Amino acid sequence: MVKVSQKNKVYIIYDDDLLGVEAENSFSVHYWQQKNSIIGSAQGRGTTWFIQLDKLQAALRHYRRGGLFGKLISDTYLFTGYQNTRSIAEFHLLAHLQKKGVNVPAPIAAKVQRNGLFYQADLLSEKIPNATDLVDILQIRELSQPEYFHIGQEVKKLHQAQVNHTDLNIHNILLDSHGKVWIIDFDKCYQQVGDNWKGNNLQRLLRSFRKELKKRDIHWSEADWLLLMAGYNNINHNK
Template sequence: MIFCFYDESEIEHFSQDLLDSDYWQSNNKVVGTAQGRGTTWFIEVDNKQWVLKHYYRGGLIGKFNKDSYLFSSYENTRATKEYELLNQLRALDLPAPKPIACRVIKNGLFYKADILTERVCNAQDLISFLIKQAVNADLWHKIGKTIKAFHDHNIYHHDLNIHNILIDDQEKVWLIDFDQGEIRTDSTSWKEENMSRLLRSFNKEKTKLEALHWQANEWDLLMTGYTSE
């Protein structure tokens, strides 16, 4: 069984092929890719740019079960939850990608899933930015303020790291990849955990890339933006 959501304002004639990378490759609409757990596809069609992502498992279990998840309901699938959360973020005017479509393919007790989102154009992730140049104090403040805006709305980002922060050519800051994200109102300790995870990602990448334009004292600049009113 196949279950799909899509934005009718973006897609006039929907087909589940739009959630299939082979379809876009065969029509020569793929303009780039990115590698993570799997391949993320960048698509350009009718002057629109989209991002297609298939959901892959991480960690040890991902070595044995690449992309199948236990099914309980369509509402609880990773694709549906991320699609609906992105719609909520857009309604709150938070800088996150617009969801375009998602698909869940159920097979027995398990499912596989895909999501199509709007691409943040003329943007690069923070690690790519830091490989090329240093970040000035104003931009560090913007990064901190942007994260705080999400936290003020109780938006939990499951994997807040320097790969999931984008900077566009106007130096607007965006957050991407809200897989397993959610709205949390039961406590606030997770906000500190989010920030600790982000700091660990800076330290981890600095260890791997000595030339990365980041120094430990710049964390204070980010936190100044995060804590300012």
């Protein structure tokens, strides 16, 4: 059950069934360390902490800016309403995609700490177990025709849910140990009506394959893109 807590300029939305602890504690790394629940971490713009909950593994992320501007103002954003904040928006978008049957991490909890005209944000979402992104896989081996087909299907499901993934690339597409395709990282993504934007989304994904081919010499060729698009265009005919 999704609940909301709002105290002293701190707004938290959370899935009580998945979280299993007091929502106010769930964004404290120290709290999880005391419970011996930290199972790992990853470095990006900041540190993402991986946490073992009772029902699933989770990833705790503090929102940080990138680029030159991020060096000046690392983790604060202009407040224009709680529902417009990055963590709350991503929480709701993940919930929407889950309802539409897209394989995305489950949203567990999102926090906004308001400070006058600005805010800071955190998100706790599911860590997909035994999953690897396409870049890492393609450095080791080629993907099979069914794997490309399933990737295309999942992207089509994303688009049928009318969600524009503004950073759709092969770092944000995972395969788990059962061959299931997952799409991750929905910060700054949004629902969008119509179809005109979908082609640009696909071109961004294609450019990411080409970029990584030049950068890392991954096991990929232009013909593989046709396999992915076969899945994208036949989602309702080939399950």
